Amino acid sequence: MDLSLEKLRIEDSKALFEFELNNKTYFEKTVPPRGDEYYHFEVFLSRLYSLIDEQNRGISNFYLIKDIHHSILGRMNLVDIEKSQAIGHLGYRVGQLYAGKGIASRALELLLEKTSEEGIVKQIKAKTTTNNIASQRVLEKNGFERLDISDDTIHFNGVDLKFVHYKWTAK
Incomplete structure (x- = not known):
């Protein structure tokens, strides 16, 4: 599937809000809920402006994974960028209709290409839960x-989980 990574823009707010609403239940099976207030458009929009401000300040890069029709398939983020050490932290999510189709792997490949070209980040850290085998495979x-x-255990959706930590280093 042809896809692209596009930096988060306010013009995507309505489509992104719909994407998040449509995938709320699916996402909450594997990540902590964002809270009901997040799903009120005004609150969502306010948070989106904050993310774009972060992006403009170079603290984070937020991307939308889109298909050739510009439909949002997922999100991929490089956050908490430590410029002095050239380290960033990865996060991503793919919508339920697109899971298991290689989209996260391809989007991550694109992100790593962008990261290598830009040279701002030389190392990316990531973590996923011990039960999220699909995410481990993508990484x-x-x-x-x-x-x-990790030694620490989190209790999530009735299960005790630990985090598996990863790193990627530019060549």
Whole structure:
């Protein structure tokens, strides 16, 4: 599937809000809920402006994963960029209709290409839960090195989980 990574823009707010609403239940199976207030458009828009401000200040890069028709398939974020150490932290989510189709892997490949070209970040850290095998595969397929499993346990959706930590280093 042909797809692109486009930096988050306010012009995408309505489509992104719909994407988040349509995938709320699906996302909450694997990540903590964002809270009901997030799904009020005014609150969502306010948070979106904050993200765009962060992006403009170079603290984070927020991308939308889009298909050739410009439909939003997911999100991919490089956050908490530590410029002095050239390190960023990865986060991503793909909508339910698009899961299991290689979209996260391809989008991450595109992000790593952008990151290598821009040279701002030389290392990306990521983590996923021990039960999220699909996310572990996406990271490993794209050259992320598995570092360790956290000692801390989180209780989420009735299950005790730990985090698997990864890093990617530019060549």
